[in-house]
Amino acid sequence: MGSLLRTYSTAANAARAAGRAASIAGADPMADRMVLSRLQREAAGGFKGQIRFVVIWHAAGPGQGPPAGCIPTSMAAPNTSTVGVSDGGVDAVGACNVYIRPEAPGGAFERVAAAPSGPNPAFGCQGPGDPQAGSKLDCAWPGKNRRAVTSPRSAATPVPTDLIGVHVEFEHRFHTALVSPSRTVRETTINLIEPVGYEFG
Numbered sequence: 001m002g003s004l005l006r007t008y009s010t011a012a013n014a015a016r017a018a019g020r021a022a023s024i025a026g027a028d029p030m031a032d033r034m035v036l037s038r039l040q041r042e043a044a045g046g047f048k049g050q051i052r053f054v055v056i057w058h059a060a061g062p063g064q065g066p067p068a069g070c071i072p073t074s075m076a077a078p079n080t081s082t083v084g085v086s087d088g089g090v091d092a093v094g095a096c097n098v099y100i101r102p103e104a105p106g107g108a109f110e111r112v113a114a115a116p117s118g119p120n121p122a123f124g125c126q127g128p129g130d131p132q133a134g135s136k137l138d139c140a141w142p143g144k145n146r147r148a149v150t151s152p153r154s155a156a157t158p159v160p161t162d163l164i165g166v167h168v169e170f171e172h173r174f175h176t177a178l179v180s181p182s183r184t185v186r187e188t189t190i191n192l193i194e195p196v197g198y199e200f201g
Helices: 002-026 031-043 108-114
Strands: 051-061 096-100 163-173 182-192
Touching: 002 031, 002 163, 002 182, 031 051, 031 096, 031 108, 031 163
Parallel strands: none
Antiparallel strands: 051 096, 051 163, 163 182
């Protein structure tokens, strides 16, 4: 069972590190690339090919899992276009980007590595009107739409920055027939985006 504990440890560390990266990335158009890059580095300590999918979503509150619409029904191959629930261009709660089999050839990790800085053809979506939207992976909840400022200091009920969730699902495969062939390991983190300032008003 030592290998299973290793998977649990890898999943927990990867999700927490990715969650912190998401909080810091804020409303950067390349936010998801930053999150996936950090997740890839942390997951390297586990067994390659274990990650089924990753969800980055606008959470309604702490202690929640990703919305049902953000859980992929097919995980046979990595997605080559956006999968998720659209924010409607207004940063709606429940919006998400989903990355299926990111470790597989052609998956999100490979596309991050193709351009780890500067422009990247798979990330930085500007919304459904983006001329490259069909080949980008982050158009359902574009990074630029995320709220990274709080309402004016004088507001009676300040509006905080977005809560951003990162959910990672691993498939641990056992190396002996004495136990079940595999076990699903899930880890979720939710963090408040670090504010970059206040709105005017």
